Amino acid sequence: MRGLIGVMGFVMALAACGSGGGTGAAPAPSSPAVPSTSVSASTPPPTGPDVSGCYHANDGKIFKYDGDMPGIIGGSGSVGVVITYERRGTVCSWRPLFDRLVSRYRVLVYTRSSQSLPEDTAVAMARRLLKERGVERVFLVGGSIGATTSVPAALRLGSKVAGVVALSGQISQETAGRLTVPLLQIGSANDGYGGAGDLAKAHDAATKAPDNELLVIPGESLHASALLASPHAQQVLDTIDAFMARHKG
Secondary structure, eight states, rough: HHHHHHHHHHHHHHHHHTTTTOEEEEOOOOOOOOOSSSSSSSOOOOSSSSSTEEGGGGGSSEEEEHHHEEEEEOOSSEEEEEEEETTOOSSSGGHHHHHHHHTTTTEEEEEEOOOOOOHHHHHHHHHHHHTSTTTEEEEEETHHHHTTHHHHHHHHHHHGGGEEEEEEEOOOOHHHHHHHOOEEEEEETTSSSOHHHHHHHHHHHTTTTTTTTEEEEOOOOOOGGGGGSTTTTTHHHHHHHHHHHHHHH
């Protein structure tokens, strides 16, 4: 009997140690949870008309131009923003900027055929946006060739332009010298098109611009909308937002 009691006491002591009770030991791991088989209550993906699959009717007003080329106007306010993407780019890569601005501006993004001239289309889109109820002025935003041609487009639109934002542009010195609206250039130092050298030339030439701001990301070769998907995206978006806030009027 004494032997049986001793064995039982030994087993009970082991059980107490295994439970972690009073010893400081971690509790034994619990069994893994069984995955839920219930149907997700998340909102189903949007259906109906869209722009390149990444803008839908709940993002704004979808329109068509030049036959079947789509665009969208989102947001509200008396100041508009027209975004012209880079060659071989898409509207989807500019979604971070659209989302940042749409709460305070009327933002237009549009697809573009390879045959269309970015300058002509940017002017047409700005004029379209200026016909929207309440829109009085517009910012022209572009990437790469869209940035380069935003300056001559601004010259054609005149006093209706609030400012130009050029990401990785190669703006000619002659054109930059004629600009009389605020200019913000953003690019990365080692970019082959719109790198530090290109940006500096346009910056030095834009002596008539009432605000002539330059942001160069050192040690990078990020081009146009790639800046919006990089570790520098927050700085780029903040810089654009602050520039527009100063000049929206």
